[in-house]
Amino acid sequence: xxxxxxxxxxxxxxxxxLAVASELGFAEEQGLSLDLVRTTSWATLRxxxxxxxxxxxxxxxxxxVAVTLGLSQQPAALxxxxxxxxxxxxxxLASDFAKALEPNVKSRLADPLGTAHDFAAAIGLWRxxxxxxxxxxxxSHAIMLRYWLASAGVDPDRDVVLRVLPPSLMVEAMLAxxxxxxxxxxxxxxxxxxxGLAEAVAxxxxxxxxxxxxxxxxxxxxxxxxxxxxxxxxxxxxxxxxWCDDPAHHGALAHLLSDPxxxxxxxxxxxxxxxxxxxxxxxxxxxxxxxxxxxAREATSFPWRSQALWIYSQLVRWKMVDHSAENATxxxxxxxxxxxxxxxxxxxxPMPGASMKLEGAxxxxxxxxxxxxxxxxxxxxxxxxxxxxxxxxxxFLAGFKSQR
Amino acid sequence: xxxxxxxxxxxxxxxxxxxLRDAGYDDIHIVPPxxxxxxxxxxxxxxxxxxxxxSPSRDTLEEMLTVSRALARPIAMFVxxxxxxxxxxxxxxxxSAYVVDGLRKPVLELAxxxxxxxxxxxxxxxxxxxxxxxxxxxxxxxxxxxxxxxLSEQDAYALLRSSAMNQGKKIVDVAQAIIIASDLxxxxx
Numbered sequence: 001x002x003x004x005x006x007x008x009x010x011x012x013x014x015x016x017x018l019a020v021a022s023e024l025g026f027a028e029e030q031g032l033s034l035d036l037v038r039t040t041s042w043a044t045l046r047x048x049x050x051x052x053x054x055x056x057x058x059x060x061x062x063x064x065v066a067v068t069l070g071l072s073q074q075p076a077a078l079x080x081x082x083x084x085x086x087x088x089x090x091x092x093l094a095s096d097f098a099k100a101l102e103p104n105v106k107s108r109l110a111d112p113l114g115t116a117h118d119f120a121a122a123i124g125l126w127r128x129x130x131x132x133x134x135x136x137x138x139x140s141h142a143i144m145l146r147y148w149l150a151s152a153g154v155d156p157d158r159d160v161v162l163r164v165l166p167p168s169l170m171v172e173a174m175l176a177x178x179x180x181x182x183x184x185x186x187x188x189x190x191x192x193x194x195x196g197l198a199e200a201v202a203x204x205x206x207x208x209x210x211x212x213x214x215x216x217x218x219x220x221x222x223x224x225x226x227x228x229x230x231x232x233x234x235x236x237x238x239x240x241x242x243w244c245d246d247p248a249h250h251g252a253l254a255h256l257l258s259d260p261x262x263x264x265x266x267x268x269x270x271x272x273x274x275x276x277x278x279x280x281x282x283x284x285x286x287x288x289x290x291x292x293x294x295x296a297r298e299a300t301s302f303p304w305r306s307q308a309l310w311i312y313s314q315l316v317r318w319k320m321v322d323h324s325a326e327n328a329t330x331x332x333x334x335x336x337x338x339x340x341x342x343x344x345x346x347x348x349x350p351m352p353g354a355s356m357k358l359e360g361a362x363x364x365x366x367x368x369x370x371x372x373x374x375x376x377x378x379x380x381x382x383x384x385x386x387x388x389x390x391x392x393x394x395x396f397l398a399g400f401k402s403q404r
Numbered sequence: 405x406x407x408x409x410x411x412x413x414x415x416x417x418x419x420x421x422x423x424l425r426d427a428g429y430d431d432i433h434i435v436p437p438x439x440x441x442x443x444x445x446x447x448x449x450x451x452x453x454x455x456x457x458x459s460p461s462r463d464t465l466e467e468m469l470t471v472s473r474a475l476a477r478p479i480a481m482f483v484x485x486x487x488x489x490x491x492x493x494x495x496x497x498x499x500s501a502y503v504v505d506g507l508r509k510p511v512l513e514l515a516x517x518x519x520x521x522x523x524x525x526x527x528x529x530x531x532x533x534x535x536x537x538x539x540x541x542x543x544x545x546x547x548x549x550x551x552x553x554x555l556s557e558q559d560a561y562a563l564l565r566s567s568a569m570n571q572g573k574k575i576v577d578v579a580q581a582i583i584i585a586s587d588l589x590x591x592x593x
Contacts, residue, residue, distance in 0.1 A: 043462040047500070051491050073466070136463050137470065164467035166460035178439065 002028075003229055006035045007216075008045045009058035011263045012167065012185040013273045014085040014214050016253055017295055018058055019262050021240035030232040038261065041166055042136045043073075049217060050076040055226075056233070058084060059217040062311045065331045066138040069321055079223045080215035080308075081339035082234055084241075086300045087211050088273055088293035089141045089204035090189035091132075091148075093181030094174065095281075098199040100125060105200065105280035106287050112206050112383040116152035119201070123159060126180070131161040133170050133182030141183040143314045144207050150400070151384050157318070171195060185213075186273035186293065187265050193282055194269060200280035205291050208360070210298075210380035212307045215335075223339065234343035241296035250274040291378065298378045299350050303335035306356040306390040313393050317400055328393060350375035359388040406431045407511065408450040410441065412459065416522045420454065423518040429511070437461035442468040453502040454515050457495060469502060490516075497523070538576040545579030548586045 009015040015036075021027045022034035037054055039045045042063060049057040050067065051074075064080050066072045093101075100122035101115055102108040108115050123130055134142040146156040156162060165173055167184040174182070174197045181198060182188075192198040204211050216237070223230055243249055254271040257263045263270060272278055276292035279285075294300045312331035316323045337355040344351065353369035360382040367376050382388075388396055407429055411417040417434045424432055433448060435441050437459055445453070446468065455462060494501065494512060497519040501512050542564065549560040564582075568575045 040458055040460040041462040043466050044457050044500070047457070047495065051488075051495060053492075053495050137467060164464050166463055168460055176439065 002031055002033050003232070004033045004035055005056065005229060005233060006037055006054040007056045007058065008037045008039045008048045008054040010039055010042065010045060010167070011265075012058075012214075013187055013257060013263060013270050014088050014185055014293060015058050015262065016244045016257060016274075017084050017237055017241045018216075019256060020244055020253065021236045023256060024240065024243065026240040026243075027233075027236040030236040032229070032232055032236055034236075036261075040168065042139075046072060047074075049078070049219065050074050052219070052222075055222060055229075056216055056218050058214050060136060060139045061212045061215045061308070062138040062140060062143055062315070063136060064215055064217040065308060065311050065334050066315065066320075068330055068334050069315075069327060071315070071321060072138060077220035078217045078334055079220040079336050079339070080217050080303055080334055081223070081230065081336040081343070082216040082237060083212065083301045083303055084214040084216055084237075084295070086213055086294045087205035087209075087291060088185055088213050089144065089183055089211075090186065090200055090278070091145060091181065091183040091202040092189045092192050092198035093130075093132075093201045094197065095199055097122065097126060097130070097180055098201060101201060105284065109200060109203055109206060109278075109280060109287060109289075112148060112202050113151060115202060116148050116154070119149070120152040120154050120159075123154070128180075129159070129161055130181070131163050131179045133165045133173060133179040133184070134162050135167050135184050136164060137162075137320070138315075140204070140211060140213050140311075141185070143311065143318075144204055144211060145183045146318060147314065148202060148207050148383075171197065174198060187263065187269040190269045190272050190279065191265060193279055196282045200278060203278065203289055203292065205289060205293075206383060208380070208382050209291065210294075210378060212311065215303065223336070227342070230339060231343035234340065235347060238296070238301065238344055238347060238349050241301055244274075244295040245297050245300075247275070299352055299375055301349075302340055302352055303337055304352075304355065304357060304359075305332045305335050305337060306359050306388065308332050308335040309356075309390040309393065310359050310388050313388065313396055316393075317397055323393070323397070332390070348373060356390050359390070360385075361387045405429060405452065405511075406433070406448065406450045407452045407454065408432075408445060408448055409434045410437050410445070410453060410455040410459070410461070410465065412436055412456070413522075415525070416456070416519070419522045419525065420515060420518045423514055423521075424511070427510070427514055437464070446472055451504045452511055454511075455500050455502070457498045457500045462500065465502070541576055541583065542579045545582040548582055552586075 007018055009018055018036055022036055027034045045057050046067060048054045064078045067076055068078050101118045149156045163179055167188045170182045170184055170188050171192050173179045174192055244253055254267040254274055257270050258267040273293045276289040277286035278289050280287055309332045312328060315321045321327060350373035351371040353371055360380055362377060362380045365376050365378050409417050409420055421432050435444055493516050497516040499515050499519045546557060546560040549555055549563060564575055564578055568578045
């Protein structure tokens with residue numbers, strides 16, 4: 001008996017795991033058929049999930065937290081038992097603007113702090129207050145951009161204009177001179193670079209080396225009412241994610257995602273994020289970023305509660321929500337490591353022993369306690385060296401005061 | 405009551421506007437989601453905003469609703485959150501609504517009906533367009549046959565039809581095959 005699950009997604013490279021689970025038989029092995037619903041805005045994806053038109057969605061992790069906290073239209077308790085990827089964003093700025101930054105693009109990308117200060121110095125020289133496109137206020141992209149700007153004393157609400165635009169319209173908006181750059185999921189940054197409109201200025205994985213990106217979000221009550229379907233879905237996604245991470249499959253994956261039913265962009269552009277060979281300026285040799293986008297290794301899919309709380313800390317920092325113990329608890333419980341453990345208990349997926357950890361504390365890969373298999377966590381530093389202790393949110397937030 | 409329709413499709417917006425005017429609403433504006441549409445919308449201070457659920461610009465609109473000072477009154481997606489059937493119907497029809505101050509159920513019901521009507525017109529149009537292009541394909545195959553085989557137009561069509569019947573295919577598919585074959589063989593036309 002096959003169960004059909006409807007899952008909404010946006011045409012982005014990091015929807016890969018869902019596409020592969022559906023197309024390459026991983027879902028079928030679990031007795032599932034995935035009906036993937038291509039959606040063009042985060043608002044519509046959210047509405048489809050909240051109002052029950054789909055059972056799950058490829059969602060921006062901060063949006064899942066925001067909907068649960070009642071910050072984005074109809075409040076609904078959402079639950080994310082699985083992360084679909086880590087990293088994968090890129091900030092690009094108009095080629096003219098980028099002239100004020102470090103000209104060697106490899107050095108520029110390797111030094112986010114220096115580049116942030118270069119950006120701060122360039123603001124006054126630009127012909128208007130720089131307008132930077134972001135895909136949603138509750139996106140990992142916007143939060144990372146704010147984090148990066150503030151590190152150099154730039155107030156993202158005062159010194160620049162953040163304009164919300166769908167990823168697929170960013171390149172068009174650059175052409176029309178409506179924005180001076182944007183941060184979005186791939187392949188859209190690469191598309192702007194390839195069109196000769198923009199240069200890469202910062203890479204998500206260099207700002208936070210293991211940055212939370214998309215999660216698989218459910219309505220909390222659906223998740224508790226349907227443990228069997230949930231577990232089967234997670235058991236289909238885990239091997240699909242491992243397949244996506246395997247360099248031997250990147251070519252085939254790029255080809256699959258280039259299909260009009262998915263991303264509908266040239267395979268060559270999509271491949272850049274998968275291999276991490278990023279072209280920062282049109283015509284130049286690619287720069288290697290092996291962790292540009294990750295799907296499975298290092299227990300990427302594991303929904304660390306501390307990561308939901310890090311997102312929450314940033315929403316508080318930017319005054320999008322008031323801090324209270326109750327809000328923190330609600331935000332933290334959006335991520336559901338308990339479900340991840342239950343669903344993947346009898347598989348060979350490495351299983352962290354803890355549900356929370358310090359975020360940003362690892363300089364070097366570290367072997368950690370795992371209930372099964374070998375688990376090595378990769379370096380997860382923030383570029384400014386801060387460490388987030390989920391037990392001490394107030395202290396962490398107090399550390400930012402001088403920057404605002 | 406000021407209603408703003410944000411829509412890319414001129415025809416759908418017109419279908420919706422007509423319906424609303426027939427129902428007695430007369431302060432209706434259509435704004436395409438291009439360029440500085442958010443600033444225009446802000447100046448209009450609408451009571452109801454209707455938008456295609458499939459428009460990629462919904463996130464841009466919602467951001468404006470979140471930060472706008474001109475539209476400071478609370479705005480909620482859909483009229484009555486408890487009305488699940490209405491919400492389902494709206495999502496199925498592909499319309500989203502942002503409403504200022506209280507219930508506007510009649511407007512949303514009307515929008516749902518009109519969006520559905522538009523979907524019907526659209527599929528009829530698509531069918532008509534397909535029929536038209538089928539006709540062109542068949543005409544081209546006929547002229548190939550007339551030239552290559554020295555047939556009259558009537559005989560060329562009869563040949564197409566009988567081949568289609570013998571192979572259990574649609575005439576347009578047989579015609580398409582003839583055109584491809586003729587192109588491959590470097591035939592004229």
